[in-house]
Every structure is written in structure tokens, then in C-alpha cells.
Amino acid sequence: xxxxxxxxxxxxxxxxxxxxxxxxxxxxxxxxxxxxxxxxxxxxxxxxxxxxxxxxxxxxxxxxxxxxxxxxxxxxxxxxxxxxxxxxxxxxxxxxxxxxxxxxxxxxxxxxxxxxxxxxxxxxxxxxxxxxxxxxxxxxxxxxxxxxxxxxxxxxxxxxxxxxxxxxxxxxxxxxxxxxx
Amino acid sequence: xxxxxxxxxxxxxxxxxxxxxxxxxxxxxxxxxxxxxxxxxxxxxxxxxxxxxxxxxxxxxxxxxxxxxxxxxxxxxxxxxxxxxxxxxxxxxxxxxxxxxxxxxxxxxxxxxxxxxxxxxxxxxxxxxxxxxxxxxxxxxxxxxxxxxxxxxxxxxxxxxxxxxxxxxxxxx
Numbered sequence: 001x002x003x004x005x006x007x008x009x010x011x012x013x014x015x016x017x018x019x020x021x022x023x024x025x026x027x028x029x030x031x032x033x034x035x036x037x038x039x040x041x042x043x044x045x046x047x048x049x050x051x052x053x054x055x056x057x058x059x060x061x062x063x064x065x066x067x068x069x070x071x072x073x074x075x076x077x078x079x080x081x082x083x084x085x086x087x088x089x090x091x092x093x094x095x096x097x098x099x100x101x102x103x104x105x106x107x108x109x110x111x112x113x114x115x116x117x118x119x120x121x122x123x124x125x126x127x128x129x130x131x132x133x134x135x136x137x138x139x140x141x142x143x144x145x146x147x148x149x150x151x152x153x154x155x156x157x158x159x160x161x162x163x164x165x166x167x168x169x170x171x172x173x174x175x176x177x178x179x180x181x
Numbered sequence: 182x183x184x185x186x187x188x189x190x191x192x193x194x195x196x197x198x199x200x201x202x203x204x205x206x207x208x209x210x211x212x213x214x215x216x217x218x219x220x221x222x223x224x225x226x227x228x229x230x231x232x233x234x235x236x237x238x239x240x241x242x243x244x245x246x247x248x249x250x251x252x253x254x255x256x257x258x259x260x261x262x263x264x265x266x267x268x269x270x271x272x273x274x275x276x277x278x279x280x281x282x283x284x285x286x287x288x289x290x291x292x293x294x295x296x297x298x299x300x301x302x303x304x305x306x307x308x309x310x311x312x313x314x315x316x317x318x319x320x321x322x323x324x325x326x327x328x329x330x331x332x333x334x335x336x337x338x339x340x341x342x343x344x345x346x347x348x349x350x351x352x353x354x
């Protein structure tokens with residue numbers, strides 16, 4: 001694992017996620033290029049794609065998986081911030097609300113029911129971004145729970161848009177305890 | 182659920198009810214038509230010689246507040262390659278509209294933004310999200326631009342050169 005892979009949230013992990021995503025995309029293009037079976041070493045040979053397997057399908061799947069990675073990194077950032085505010089006993093309104101929940105529920109609280117609600121109510125300027133995140137997390141639930149129902153999202157999401165949204169979150173919201181290395 | 186949360190909920194729903202969503206949809210569709218006209222113009226030399234063909238397909242979009250509506254998808258045929266230019270919608274926080282450009286080798290997107298904007302996450306949005314208030318003012322002119330892929334935040338102008346480069350990238354040309 002590289003050093004960025006150990007980081008779960010923040011701008012550095014976001015950049016790493018983008019690099020990883022586009023490296024995989026480039027690799028897929030290489031893999032699907034017409035030509036003989038490619039040997040990477042004398043011990044390992046990758047066969048060509050199976051019959052009927054399409055580059056477009058692999059690209060779509062890669063986008064879905066990378067989208068989930070971005071959304072989980074946003075979730076991690078909010079949960080880390082919640083824990084930081086409680087453990088460090090911060091005194092602002094948002095932290096005081098979190099601390100009252102922390103006394104009841106300790107380290108785990110619902111991202112959408114507790115954390116998003118609190119940010120929306122106590123951080124000026126956050127409501128619009130939190131509303132956007134609520135929509136994106138409907139997509140996250142669909143991705144994370146097996147995609148077994150037709151999602152009703154009211155719009156399409158993809159890796160690139162979610163990357164921009166996460167970038168805005170990490171750049172503008174005062175999230176504590178998030179690795180910025 | 183507190184009274185304050187309910188107040189906020191009622192306020193949000195009331196504000197959403199004030200927006201003329203049909204007009205928003207129609208404005209978005211007219212921007213989409215303008216984009217297609219521009220692409221037709223950029224490719225004029227190739228379409229008139231028959232090297233590139235353009236056709237349209239009606240697709241259904243379904244967006245929050247606006248509901249279900251029909252929009253046009255543009256399909257370019259360049260020899261054996263096909264490029265689908267598909268509208269994704271207008272109800273995005275970051276953009277006034279997004280169109281996906283999908284070829285056999287990849288995808289890119291065109292975004293509808295304020296003419297002066299050069300970044301995918303502009304300063305005004307950062308200020309707004311970190312405390313500033315959104316100001317209601319006269320409508321600002323919008324323009325289609327190309328998103329440079331992350332981690333870059335840059336938006337490229339949509340010109341003949343940048344559009345041709347985009348087409349070559351999504352088709353591995």
C-alpha cells in the first residue's frame with residue numbers, strides 16, 4: 001500500500017483516488033487493445049478479455065467503484081470530525097451538539113440523521129452543500145448495498161462530479177481530524 | 182425532529198415551490214440546442230463532405246423538482262466510431278448543466294457555467310459554502326466549457342481545437 005492509500009479522507013486521499021481511477025482507466029484501454037496475449041513477466045500471463053466482454057462495461061463498473069470510494073471518504077471525514085470535536089471537547093455550537101450525542105451514543109452516530117442535520121443547522125453556508133450530499137448519499141446506498149433496486153436519484157452521478165463535490169467539501173467545511181498530509 | 186428542523190424543512194419546500202421549474206427546464210433545453218448548433222457548426226466541413234454524420238435521439242430525463250421530460254441526445258458517427266453526446270440534466274450544485282461525451286475509448290463532459298468561470302470549483306462557490314450568502318441578481322451569461330479531468334480543476338473553453346481534441350481522446354484517435 002502506498003502512503004496515500006492509508007489516508008481515508010481529505011484532499012490528499014482525493015488526489016490519490018483520482019490518480020488511481022485514471023490509472024485503472026488507462027490500464028483497461030491497454031488491456032482491450034487488439035493484439036496477441038500480453039505477458040507481463042515470464043511467470044504471469046494475463047489472458048485477453050473473455051468473449052463478449054466490452055471495454056465500455058468495464059469502464060462503467062470502474063466508475064461505479066471509484067464513485068463509492070469517493071463517497072466513503074466523505075463519510076469518513078464527517079465521522080472523524082464528529083469524534084475529534086467530542087474527544088477534544090470543542091466549545092462551538094456544532095461541537096456542543098455533537099458532544100451531547102456522544103454522551104448517549106459514543107463513537108457511532110448516523111451520518112445523515114445526526115451529522116448532516118447538525119452541519120446543516122449550525123454551520124452557516126453548509127445547508128446547500130449538505131443538501132447536495134444527501135442526494136449523493138442515496139447513490140452511495142445503492143452502490144454499497146448491492147444495486148438490487150432501481151435507484152430513484154433524480155439525476156445521474158459519476159466519479160468526476162463526485163470528485164468535484166468532495167473537493168468542495170474538503171476545501172470549504174472546517175472538518176477536524178482529517179488527514180491533510 | 183425539532184421545531185427548528187421543521188421550520189427549515191417548510192422554508193426549503195416553500196422556496197422550492199417559488200421556482201418556475203418549467204422555465205428552468207426550457208432554458209436548460211435551449212442551452213442544449215445552442216450547444217448542438219455550435220457542434221454542428223464546428224463539424225460543418227466534415228458533415229458536408231459526408232465524413233461525419235450527425236443524428237439525434239429523444240431520451241427521457243428525470244430530475245428532482247422538474248420531473249420527467251424529453252431531451253435530445255446527439256450521436257456522431259465518424260467512420261466506425263460512434264460518439265454519444267448525452268445531456269445529464271441541469272439540477273446540479275456545481276453547474277447549470279452537464280452533457281456527457283462518450284466514445285469507445287473514454288468519456289468526458291461539457292458543463293454549462295457562467296461565462297467568466299475558469300474553475301470547476303470556483304471561488305464564489307467556496308465563499309458561499311463557507312459562509313457567504315448567495316446573491317440574487319441579474320442573470321449572468323452562461324457558456325459551455327470542457328471539464329479537464331481531475332485532479333485538475335480547470336475548465337477549458339469550447340473551441341474548434343479543444344472540441345476536436347476531446348473527440349480524439351474519447352475515441353482513442
